Amino acid sequence: MTLPFDVAPFRSAHPREMRRLIREEKWIYPTSGLCHCHVQANLIVLPKEWAYDFLVFAQRNPKPCPILDVTEPGDGEAKLIAPGSDVRTDIPRYRVWKDGELIDEPTSVAKYWREDLVAFLLGCSFSFEGALLEAGIPIRHIDMNCNVPMYVTNIQNRPAGRLSGPMVVSMRPVKHKQVPKAVLATGRFPAVHGAPVHIGDPAAIGIKNIDKPEFGDPVEIREGETPVFWACGVTPQAVLMKSKPPFAITHAPGHMFIGDPKDVDYAVF
C-alpha cells in the first residue's frame, strides 16, 4: 500500500519547523524520512501513579524502550530533546487508551490532557535509518512512501510492577551481503534500539505471516533479501493492551515525535 504523502520536500526541514507544521495539522502522516539526521521518538503517556512502573519496565527492557526524555507531571514540554515543544499537539496522530482498549486516534490530545500525566519519549529506529542510507542500504518503506511494518513477537519483555507484555519489532528487508553492515551501522545507536534483535526466519520469533504486520504497512521482501528485525518503540502499546492501565496516550505507530538532537548525538562511536 502506497500512502498519499511525500516526505521528500520535508527531508531537510528543521525539527522545530516540522513540529509547527504538525501542530497546525498540515502533516498528519507517518514521519519516517522527515527531518533527515534528527532523532525521532515514540510516545507513551501514563498517569504519575503508573509512571514508576514504566521507568522500571524501560530499565529492564532497554532494547525496545530506550528513554530519551521524561516530562514533568502535567507538563507537555519535552525539555531535553525539544525545548518549546508540546507533546500534546506535536505528533501527527495519537492513540488514546482506556483500560487497555483503543478509544480514539486524534491528531491532538489537548482535550484528553490531565495534570497527573507523565510523557515518556522513547528512541525510534527511524533515527538510524539515516545511518543505513549512508551505508548504502536502501530502505524499502521509504522508497514505497509507506509506513514501516511492525509485528508483535513471542519475545517476552521482563515484567515490572503491573506492566508486562511481548516485544514489538520493526522489519526492513536487507540484501544478504549487506546484513552485516546493517548490524554494524545500527549497533552504533543503542539509544534508538541499536543492533537488530533477529535476522531471518520470522517464525523463529513468533511472526506467523510476514505480509500481515500488526502495525504499519507490509513491504515486499525480494529475492536475495533477508528480513531484519529491530526492537520497536510500539512495544509499550502491546504492553498497554495486556496490562490495561486505566488511561494512557501513545503516538499512532509510525507517527513520531521529532526531536532537536541529531542522530549522531546518540552514536556511541
Add this chain to the structure above:
Amino acid sequence: MTLPFDVAPFRSAHPREMRRLIREEKWIYPTSGLCHCHVQANLIVLPKEWAYDFLVFAQRNPKPCPILDVTEPGDGEAKLIAPGSDVRTDIPRYRVWKDGELIDEPTSVAKYWREDLVAFLLGCSFSFEGALLEAGIPIRHIDMNCNVPMYVTNIQNRPAGRLSGPMVVSMRPVKHKQVPKAVLATGRFPAVHGAPVHIGDPAAIGIKNIDKPEFGDPVEIREGETPVFWACGVTPQAVLMKSKPPFAITHAPGHMFIGDPKDVDYAVF
C-alpha cells in the same frame, strides 16, 4: 597509600562465591580486580517515595548513572544481575546517610533495612578495566593494590525532581600514545560509564588538586602519562550530600556489588 589486601587470589573467583565471602565479612576491601570479567555495580538505596526522582535523574544522566538493576521495594535480591544475592550484606562496606549526612560505614546494612527501600545497582568503571588490561593498558591502582581515585567535578548533572548535584569521576593515568585506545576500549561499554568524559587538564573540570581525591586513594601520574577521567557511580553520593533525602544507603566508594553477568554482556559491539 598501599592497602593491606591482595586481589590476586580472587581474580578468577565466581561472583556468587565472592558475594558469599563478602557476606561472611571475609573480604572487607575495595573490589577492583576481583572476579575478572564480571560486572561490578554501585549501590544507591532510597525510600520508594524518592525512587521515581532517582529513576528520572538516572535517565537524564546516563553517563554517571547507568542503571543495571532495580529491586522490588523492601526486597534485597538483585534479580536481574545476581539471582540469590542480597544487596544488604553482599557489599564489603556501605555508607548510611541521614538528611545528606554520612552517619555510618558498616559492613552490613541488615539492621538499617526498611520495607519501603528500593535499591538501584549502577554500572561501574571497574567493569571495563578488563577491557583496558586486554588492550595492553596497565591500571595504576590495581598495580598499587589501592582504591581508584575519584573526584567531585564542576560538571553539573541535569536535575530531576528533588535531586541535583555535581558529577563524580574516576581517574586512571594513561600513556599518551595509549589514550585513543583507552577511549575506544571503554566506549564499547556505555552501560558501565563508557568512553571518558574528560582527558587531560584536571582544572578544566574543576579538580583543584589531583593528589587529593575526594574518594579513594591518590595514584602517581608518571612522565609521559595523561590523566583520563570517566563518569563515576559515586555521583549519587555527591547528589545525596546536596539534595539531602531523609534516608539513603550507598556502597562505600570502591567497595562494589559484584554481579553475575560478564563485562562483555554490556558491550555494544
